[in-house]
Amino acid sequence: MIRCIFLVLDRTYVLQNSMLPSLWDLGLDLFRENVLSREHVRERCFFGLLNLIKRERSGDTIDRCLLRNLLSMLNDLHIYHTMFEKRFLHETEESYSIEGSAKRSSMEVHEYLIHTERRISEERDLCLACMDHSTLKPLTLCVEEQLISKHTEALLSKGLSHLIVENRIDDLMRLYKLFSAVKDGIQSLCTHFNKHVKNVASLIVLDVSNDHTMVQDLLDLKEKLSNIVTKCFSKDLKFVEALREAFESSINKRQNKPAELIAKYVDQRMKSGNKEATEVELDRTLDQIMMLFRFIHGKDVFEAFYKKDLAKRLLVGKSASVDAEKSMLSKLKQECGGMFTGKLEGMFNDISHSKELMAQYRQHVTTKKEGKVPNIDMSVNILTMGYWPTYPPMEVQLPSYLVKLQDSFKDFYLSKHSGRKLSFRASLGHCVLKSKFKNGNKELQVSQFQALVLLLYNEATCFSFLQIKSDTQIEDSELRRTLQSLACGKARILTKSPKGKDVNDGDNFNLNTEFKHKLIRIKINQIQLKESVEENTDTTERVFQDRQYQIDAAIVRTMKTRKTLSHQLLLTELYDQLKFPLKATDIKKRIESLIERDYMERDKDNTTQYHYMA
Template sequence: MSGDSGSLLNQSSSTDQSKNGVSRHVTQSSMMIGSKSSNAKKLTIKNFKAKPVLPENYERETWRKLEEAVSAIHRSSFIRYSLEELYKAVENLCSHKIAKNLYSQLRDVCEQHIRKQVHVFDENIDGELFLRRLEQEWQDHCQQTIMIRCIFLVLDRTYVLQNSMLPSLWDLGLDLFRENVLSRDHVRERCLLGLLELVVRERSGDAVNRSLLRNLLSMLNDLQIYHSLFEKHFLKETEQFYLTEGDVKKNQLEVYEYLIHTEKRIEEERNLCITCMDNSTLKPLIACVESQLIARHTDFLLNKGLSYLINENRMSDLQRFYSLLSSIQDGTQSLCTCFTDHVKGVASGIVMDSNADATMVQDLLDLKEKLDNIVNTCFDKDAKFIHGLQRAFESSVNKRQNKPAELIAKYVDQRMRSGNKESSEAELDRTLDRIMLLFRFIHGKDVFEAFYKKDLAKRLLVGKSASVDAEKSMLSKLKQECGGAFTSKLEGMFKDMFHSKELMSQYRQYQSTKADMQDISVDINVNILTMGYWPTYTAMEVRLPVEMGKLQECFRQFYLMKHSGRKLTFQSTLGHCVLKSKFKNGNKELQVSLFQTLILLLFNEGDVFSYKYIRDETLCKDVELKRTLQSLACGKARVLTKIPKGKDVGDDDKFEFNSDFKHKLIRIKINQIQMKETVEENIDTTERVFQDRQYQIDAAIVRTMKMRKSLSHQLLASEVYDQLKFPIKPTDIKKRIESLIERDYMQRDKDNTNQYHYVA
C-alpha cells in the first residue's frame, strides 16, 4: 500500500491441505498505517499468486465417493459419507471445470439404475394393481431424484444453469423416467387403460382410490405426456359414455328428471376434474358432457317437456333448463323459440275461444303475469325472452280482429264501476297497470277507444264510477301510451261533467227567481254534453208529463240565454229518475230510467192499462217500449203485473199496478234496459270505428299527395301505412284511392296506371 504518510506492509503465505485433499494458498496480511490528519488513506488488495491445485487422483476418488452415494440412494441404503462432505466434493469439482464430466457420469448412473428397474413392469399384472406399482416406482424415483439433486445442487446451479441446452437435474430425472419407463408401449397402454377404468368405476358410483388417480395423473402432467397420453383418450371415452347414457336416459326419465340427472353429472365431472386432473381439462370436459347430454337432445327435450314445465309452473326446473342451455351454443335461442311458440299457442287458444269471451281478458292477464314471473325468475330477465314474450302476445291478441280490444275496454269498465268492491284503490291501480301491458299489444286501439268512451260515458252520466282518481289515473296512462290526441275527447268528457255542475248551480239560482216554477216539486239535473266528445246517441222523441216538460223548457231558456247560437238537444235515452212510490207493504224509492218513469207515472191515473194505450201516451217506439215493460213486469222487481203472464210482451197485453209489491230494500234499482249494451249497439260501435278509419285513410292519402304532388301506388301505400296507427289491408287503401279519384281529389296518370297525381 502506498500513501502520502508512508506505510509498512508485511505479507506471508502458507499452504494448507484440506481434508478433501485440495491444496490452497492462504495469504495473511498485516498493515500498519501512519497517517497525518491532512492525508487521504488508500487500500489495495491483491489476488493469490498461484491457483489452488487438485491432486492427481482427486477427480477419480471423489467420483467414486459420489457414485457410491448415488447407488446407496437408489438402493435406499445407508450413505457412508456425510452430505456436507459430498456437497463440498461436488463444489470443488465444479470450481475446477470438471462439471461436464460430472454431469455426464451422473446421467449414466441414473439411467442404468432406471433400466434395471423396468423389469418390474414386465410382470403380467393389470388394472389397479399395476397402477399401484407404477405409483410406487414413481414416488421412489421422485424421492431419489430430490436426494441426488441436494448433493449435486452446485452442479445444478452453476454448470447446468450456464448451459441452456441441458435439462436441470430434476428435469433430467423426469426425462429418464419418461424415456425408459413410459416410452414402452405395454406400460403406456396398461397405464391408460387402468386410469380410464378408474374413471368409469367412479362414474358408475363405485368407490375408487382417488389419491391413486390424482397421483398418476400428476405424474403424467410432470412428465409432459398428460395431454397426449391421457386427456385426448379420456375425452373420447367421456364422449362415448355420455352419448350412450343420454340416448337411454332421455327416454327413461321425464324431462325435469333428466335435467336434474344432467346437472348432477356435470357437477360430478367438475369435482372429479378439480380433485384429480389438470385444470386445463375442466373446460373441454364440461363442454363434452354438455354436448352429449344437452346439445344433442335440445330439440327433443324442449318439445317433450317445456310446455309441461310452464303449465305446471315448475320454476326450479325451468331455471335449471335455462342454466344448462346457456352453456351451449344457441341453446337459449332454441329455448326462446320454443317458449315463444308455447306462448303463442296458449294465448291464441284463449283469444280464439269465442265461448270464453267473458273470461278472455282475465285469462290473458293471468297468463301474462305468470310468464313474466318465469322470464324474470327463471330466465334471468334475458332480453330475448322479454321481446319474444311481447311478440308472442302481440301476435296472439291480434289474431281475432277487434274483439280483444272491445273486451279489454269492457274489462276496464267492470273494474271501474262503483259496484266493484273486490279491490282497494291500490289494487285497482295495479290492475290498471296490468291492463295497460295488454293494451300495448292491440293494433286496433281505435276500437278500444270507441268502446271505452261509450262505457266511460255511462259511468259518468249514471254516477257509477268507482273513483274519480282511478278514472283520471287510467286517462293518464292512456295519454302516456298513445299521446294527447288519443285522450283529448275523453278529457273533454270530464270537462263537460265539471262545467255541468257549475252550470246547474247557476240554474238553480235562476229557477228560484221564476215565480211560475215555485210550485213544482220535481227537481232536475242536467249534464251538458259536447257533441264531439261523447258517443253518438240516437235522439228519441217522447211525451213528457207536464211538470217535467215545464222544467225542461225552463232549462232550455236559461241555457240559450247564456249561450246564444248553440243548439240544445235532450237525449231521452240517457235520462234516469228516482220515483217515490206507495205500496200496501210500505213506501219505496224506485231508481228507474226515463222510459220506465213515463210508464209508471201513467199508473197515477189508473190501475190497469193496455199496451197500445201506454204506447200512445208515451210515444215510445215499440222495441224500446216492449223492453222497458219487460223490465217492470217480468224482471226481479215486478212493480207491474203483465196480463196474461209470460216473458214476451205482445200488442194485446195489459199491465196492472202491483200494489202488493214487496222488497227488503227501501231504494230499489230496476235495471235500466236502455243502458244495457246490446248486440246491435256493439255492431253500431264497430261500424262507427270502421267509418272513422275510412276518414283517417282518406286524410292520410290526401295529406301525402298534397305534399308529394305525384307518387306511385307502392310509395303512397308505404307512407300511408307509416301514418296510420291501426291495421289496414292493401285492398282497403286501394278502395279509398278509387273513392278519392271519383271525388276528384287525385287522378291516375294516363300513361302509367300505378302513378297518381294530386288535383289542387
C-alpha cells in the same frame, strides 16, 4: 429416494455445470424413456386410470389419492396433456354420448335436467380434486355437448311446454342455466318459448265460445309468463322481446274483437258494483290492462268502445272511483298521446262544468223564486256533441210539470249561452220515484222510460199497452222492454194480464199494490236488447267509417304534397301515417272513390301512377 441420497450433487456439481439436468429431471426423463415410452406399459397405465374414472362415474368409491398422484405424475412427465387428456376426453365423449341418448329416452325432461346438472357438478368436482385444472374447461364443454347440445331440439320439443304449463320454476331455472352454457342454447330456448306462447295465446284469442273470459285469461297468462321470464330467465331481454312479440302476434290474429273485449273488461272493473278491488288493486289491474292494450293494433276500436262505456259510467254515476277513471285516462294519454284522449278528456270536462252549471241554476231558481217550477230535484249534464257517442233523439210525451222543469232549465242555459242549441236525450235519463204501497213506502231507481210509465199510475191503476204507448209516445220496442222490466222482472211493480214474458198489443198492466221488497231503495233493471250485438255492431261500423275518412284524408294530404306518386309509394306513405291495421284492398277502394270525386287521377300511360288534382 435416489435424489435424496445424491442431493449434495444437485447442490454442488450440477450447479457448477449448467448443461447438466437436475437429478429430478434426469430421473423423470429416464422413467419416461424406459417405462412409459413402452406402449404396453403406457396403455395399461391409461387403462387403469380410465377404469378408476369410469368406476367413479358409476358411483363406486375409489382411491382418489391414488388417481390424483398418478395424474400428477403424468403431468410431471409432460405426457398428461399430449397423451392422456386427449384419450380421457375421447372416452368421456363416448361415455356421455351413450348415456345421454339412453337417459333422454327413459327420463322425463325435468328428471333429465337434474341428472345433467348433477353429472356436470360431479365432473367438476373430480377434475378439481384429481386432475390438472386446465382440463376443467374442455371436460365441461365435452359433457355439455353430449348431454345438452346434442339433445337441444328433443328436450325443448318434448318438455318446455309442459314445464311452463305446470309452472315448474326450479326446473325452468335449471333449463335456462344449462342452455346458457352451450352454443345457440339460449336462442333455441327463446325460439321454442316464443312458439309456445303463440300457441297458447292464440287458442285463447281464437276461442269464440270463451270470449267472456278472454281478457282475464290473457292477463293471467301474461302475468305467469312474465314471472317465468323474471325468475327463470333472469329478465333476459331476448325472452322479454319474445314474450312481447308472441302476445302482439296472437292478440291481433283476431281483428277488433280483442280491442272491444279489453274495453269492456275495463268497464266491468270501473263500475261501482265492482266492490272486490281496493284502489291499489284496481290501479294494478289497470296497469295490466294497459300492457294488453299496447299489443292491439286496432286502438281506435278500443277507443270507440271505451268511450261508449265511459259515457254510461259518467252519466249514470256508476264509476267506482273518479281517481281510477282519471288514472286510466292518464295512462292512455301517456301511451297514445293527447290526440287519442282529447274527446275522453272533453267528456270529463263536460261533467265537471255541468256540476258547476247546476249549482248556478239552483241558485238562480232560489233567487228568482220561480213558483212555476215544480219542487223536483233535477240534475242535467250538458254534453258537447263532438266528445260523446252519438245518441239518437227520441221524442216522448212528458207530464206537464216535467216539461215546465225542462223549459225552466233550457231558458236559463240559453240566457247564458245564446246561439247554442240544446236538446234533451230521454234514453239517457234516470230518476228516483217515491212510491207508496200497502206494505210500505219505497224509492224506485228507474230509467226515464220506466218513470214515464209509472207516473201514469198516479191517475189510474190499470192501463192497456196501447194506452201507455199513446200517453208516453215511447218507441214501440223500447216500450215493450220497459214494460217487461216493470212487470216480468224480479221487482214487479206492475202485473201483466195475460201472464207471460212477452208484451203484446192486447196486454193490460195493473199497479201491483201488494208489492213487497226487503229494501227501501230498489233498482229496477232495464231489460237489455241483445243490445250488445246490435250496439256493438253499430260501434264497430262507426269505427270502420272513421277509418275510411282517415284514409281519404291521408291520401289527399299525401298527394297534395307529392303531386305525383306511384301506387306502391303511396301505400308505403299510408302505412307509415295511419296507426290502425290497413289492407291493400281497402286502400284501393278509397283511391277509386277519390278518383271518382276528382281529387286525383290515374296517369294515362301508367295506370300505377297517380296525379293530384287541385
